[in-house]
Amino acid sequence: xxxxxxxxxxxxxxxxxxxxxxxxxxxxxxxxxxxxxxxxxxxxxxxxxxxxxxxxxxxxxxxxxxxxxxxxxxxxxxxxxxxxxxxxxxxxxxxxxxxxxxxxxxxxxxxxx
Amino acid sequence: xxxxxxxxxxxxxxxxxxxxxxxxxxxxxxxxxxxxxxxxxxxxxxxxxxxxxxxxxxxxxxxxxxxxxxxxxxxxxxxxxxxxxxxxxxxxxxxxxxxxxxxxxxxxxx
Numbered sequence: 001x002x003x004x005x006x007x008x009x010x011x012x013x014x015x016x017x018x019x020x021x022x023x024x025x026x027x028x029x030x031x032x033x034x035x036x037x038x039x040x041x042x043x044x045x046x047x048x049x050x051x052x053x054x055x056x057x058x059x060x061x062x063x064x065x066x067x068x069x070x071x072x073x074x075x076x077x078x079x080x081x082x083x084x085x086x087x088x089x090x091x092x093x094x095x096x097x098x099x100x101x102x103x104x105x106x107x108x109x110x111x112x113x
Numbered sequence: 114x115x116x117x118x119x120x121x122x123x124x125x126x127x128x129x130x131x132x133x134x135x136x137x138x139x140x141x142x143x144x145x146x147x148x149x150x151x152x153x154x155x156x157x158x159x160x161x162x163x164x165x166x167x168x169x170x171x172x173x174x175x176x177x178x179x180x181x182x183x184x185x186x187x188x189x190x191x192x193x194x195x196x197x198x199x200x201x202x203x204x205x206x207x208x209x210x211x212x213x214x215x216x217x218x219x220x221x222x223x
């Protein structure tokens with residue numbers, strides 16, 4: 001997937017715990033997009049970030065979810081007090097507005113027990 | 114608002130040709146993407162169309178008609194490994210995020 005890295009690949013959390021998902025775009029790229037894919041459903045946009053800046057968070061749930069992309073280090077998608085409905089695959093994509101492509105990382109599969 | 118429709122499932126025979134359709138109604142348009150996704154894996158980029166017409170890339174071709182809000186993905190000489198979900202996605206003018214359809218699950222049979 002063209003160098004976009006995500007970790008962990010699988011994450012199990014109990015209800016009420018916190019989940020932290022990480023994404024590192026390709027070297028030199030400073031834009032990331034987070035998408036969520038619920039079981040048997042299509043991908044839904046969550047948030048678009050540049051380094052140190054949230055560009056569009058229109059797809060983020062209003063509560064418990066937050067995202068950041070610091071100057072140094074990976075982008076982090078944080079889910080507080082997870083519930084069973086948060087169980088899904090979370091994908092990060094890397095792309096720039098002037099490029100006609102958007103490559104996805106391998107995803108993090110979150111299971112809430 | 115954004116609305117993207119594609120068939121839920123399709124079945125085709127190995128060696129045949131299959132066409133997967135996608136219709137869209139979006140508040141803006143700045144390109145249409147097709148992705149392939151095998152079960153449990155990440156989407157893989159297949160094609161991009163922004164102008165009307167056909168884009169060919171090996172066994173895969175993608176067509177776009179902006180006036181009709183319509184695209185299709187054409188897969189030729191089907192192979193068993195083509196069994197996967199095919200995702201149609203539109204990029205609106207604002208930002209670079211993609212809006213996805215629900216995906217079409219293609220089953221290739223011998």
